[in-house]
Amino acid sequence: MSSPNDIKKGTVININGELWFVTYFQRVSPGKGSSFVRTKMKNIKTGKVQETNFKSAESLTFEEVQYKKMQYLFNDGNLYTFMDNMTYEQVSISKADMEDSIPYLKEGLEANVVMHEGQALSVALPQKIEYTIVYTEPAVKGDTASGNVLKEAELDNGLKVKVPSFITQGDHVLVNTDTGEYTERVN
Amino acid sequence: MNAIQTIAKERETINDTIRSFFKDRGYLEVETPILVKSPGMEPNLTPFETIVREPNKNEYRGALITSPEYSMKKLLGHGLEKIFTLTKVFRNDEQFGGSHNPEFTMLEWYQQGADYMKCIEETETLVKMINIKLQMTNECQMTNFKWERKRVRDLFLQYVGIDLDAADRQTLFDSCLSLRIHTSLSDTESDLFYRLFLEKIEPNLLGNIFVYDYPKYQASLSRLTSDGKYGERFELYMNGLELCNGFTELIDANEQRKRFEEEAEERKQTSKTVHPIDEGLLSLLPSLRTPTFGNALGVDRLHMILTDRTKIEDVLLFPADKLFRDY
Numbered sequence: 001m002s003s004p005n006d007i008k009k010g011t012v013i014n015i016n017g018e019l020w021f022v023t024y025f026q027r028v029s030p031g032k033g034s035s036f037v038r039t040k041m042k043n044i045k046t047g048k049v050q051e052t053n054f055k056s057a058e059s060l061t062f063e064e065v066q067y068k069k070m071q072y073l074f075n076d077g078n079l080y081t082f083m084d085n086m087t088y089e090q091v092s093i094s095k096a097d098m099e100d101s102i103p104y105l106k107e108g109l110e111a112n113v114v115m116h117e118g119q120a121l122s123v124a125l126p127q128k129i130e131y132t133i134v135y136t137e138p139a140v141k142g143d144t145a146s147g148n149v150l151k152e153a154e155l156d157n158g159l160k161v162k163v164p165s166f167i168t169q170g171d172h173v174l175v176n177t178d179t180g181e182y183t184e185r186v187n
Numbered sequence: 188m189n190a191i192q193t194i195a196k197e198r199e200t201i202n203d204t205i206r207s208f209f210k211d212r213g214y215l216e217v218e219t220p221i222l223v224k225s226p227g228m229e230p231n232l233t234p235f236e237t238i239v240r241e242p243n244k245n246e247y248r249g250a251l252i253t254s255p256e257y258s259m260k261k262l263l264g265h266g267l268e269k270i271f272t273l274t275k276v277f278r279n280d281e282q283f284g285g286s287h288n289p290e291f292t293m294l295e296w297y298q299q300g301a302d303y304m305k306c307i308e309e310t311e312t313l314v315k316m317i318n319i320k321l322q323m324t325n326e327c328q329m330t331n332f333k334w335e336r337k338r339v340r341d342l343f344l345q346y347v348g349i350d351l352d353a354a355d356r357q358t359l360f361d362s363c364l365s366l367r368i369h370t371s372l373s374d375t376e377s378d379l380f381y382r383l384f385l386e387k388i389e390p391n392l393l394g395n396i397f398v399y400d401y402p403k404y405q406a407s408l409s410r411l412t413s414d415g416k417y418g419e420r421f422e423l424y425m426n427g428l429e430l431c432n433g434f435t436e437l438i439d440a441n442e443q444r445k446r447f448e449e450e451a452e453e454r455k456q457t458s459k460t461v462h463p464i465d466e467g468l469l470s471l472l473p474s475l476r477t478p479t480f481g482n483a484l485g486v487d488r489l490h491m492i493l494t495d496r497t498k499i500e501d502v503l504l505f506p507a508d509k510l511f512r513d514y
Binding site: 028029030033034035036038051052054058164179 | 369374
């Protein structure tokens with residue numbers, strides 16, 4: 001038995017024989033009373049998405065899942081294909097199973113594919129991914145006066161993010177895949 | 188100004204405004220210890236623990252406060268009538284970022300001879316004043332400032348369709364069942380209440396809303412309302428985020444001891460450290476006057492909301508994420 005406090009993104013919970021894949025979680029502590037874990041989960045069989053709040057003191061059954069380091073190859077419409085670089089084994093994950101991750105994909109990206117009984121359930125991206133800025137306007141003089149000025153930039157995979165004004169074309173930056181926000185410049 | 192300069196300046200404005208607000212109203216600013224023998228006893232909080240040593244090798248178990256509440260109440264017991272403190276508090280096992288940080292700034296204030304309605308008034312005035320000051324000095328965006336006050340009972344009538352006046356554990360359980368809300372066999376009345384609150388009410392708390400008069404089991408240390416059914420507790424939600432928690436305090440040392448013992452038992456069962464009961468607090472509690480209100484407000488969250496930021500790390504000069512994690 002496991003505690004809801006151990007829930008992470010990618011945890012698989014067995015509820016009355018049905019398997020649910022956690023895509024989001026957040027702990028909440030009310031001013032008084034028990035603390036809870038708010039989750040968004042997806043039914044592995046039916047694909048149904050559901051929000052469920054677990055009390056921290058509940059006991060849950062987690063299913064063992066494996067995380068396999070794989071490389072993103074390509075997408076053809078509805079399917080996203082990854083390959084294990086050691087065994088050349090390929091798996092495909094449907095669009096609906098990795099909705100949140102799609103904007104961050106780029107060719108050759110290494111990520112952990114979540115496997116359960118030989119089936120690829122989803123993918124867990126690194127928390128921060130490095131990209132190259134392919135386009136952004138030069139900073140406008142005077143823009144920096146009021147502090148936190150951001151401008152739009154396009155990354156090498158087509159994703160658009162807001163970056164600080166000192167960032168220029170060709171810079172390498174890290175983007176947080178939980179929030180979709182720029183975090184820092186890499187030298 | 189760069190981002191760090193902006194945050195530092197904004198925070199100075201907030202702290203200065205808080206201090207002048209309370210001083211203008213006759214409050215005394217007090218300092219309370221951060222390192223103590225008995226930190227908060229709440230079952231769901233995990234204090235940071237440490238060992239305090241003297242040169243002669245005497246050792247004492249210590250912990251960092253999760254709130255200055257106990258020290259503040261002791262000062263009231265010593266005869267201080269109106270006090271406030273701006274202090275750092277610490278909670279372990281918290282998420283890094285979002286709306287949580289393991290170390291954060293808390294404003295607590297207490298007044299003897301006044302109840303929670305007076306405190307709601309003061310909270311509203313304080314938040315409005317800080318908002319104005321921020322706009323004057325930093326050209327921050329104006330937040331929508333419509334204020335509302337809602338009884339928990341009315342929110343349940345509106346969004347859940349049950350009358351808390353008459354609801355017992357079974358009513359709450361049936362309501363969860365018919366709304367297809369997950370429950371657990373171990374759920375108490377309070378747990379079921381909170382499940383309904385989280386799913387059906389919290390998503391509707393947009394704007395600036397004081398939620399008040401919580402069921403007794405959610406407000407065990409507050410004075411009861413005149414009908415005896417609710418506790419005089421309130422929370423302020425701003426754009427869905429919980430900002431403060433205030434009470435008309437219950438001044439009953441026996442009841443407080445009972446509650447500490449229950450909480451100690453709960454901590455024991457969940458394998459958490461059981462901290463010693465603060466006897467100093469229990470002996471001073473009967474000296475407080477009735478009514479006395481108290482309120483605890485998260486300053487970092489207030490900073491976030493009033494400057495239109497969505498993450499606590501955006502208003503901290505040194506967020507935990509940057510201090511502890513390596514990328």
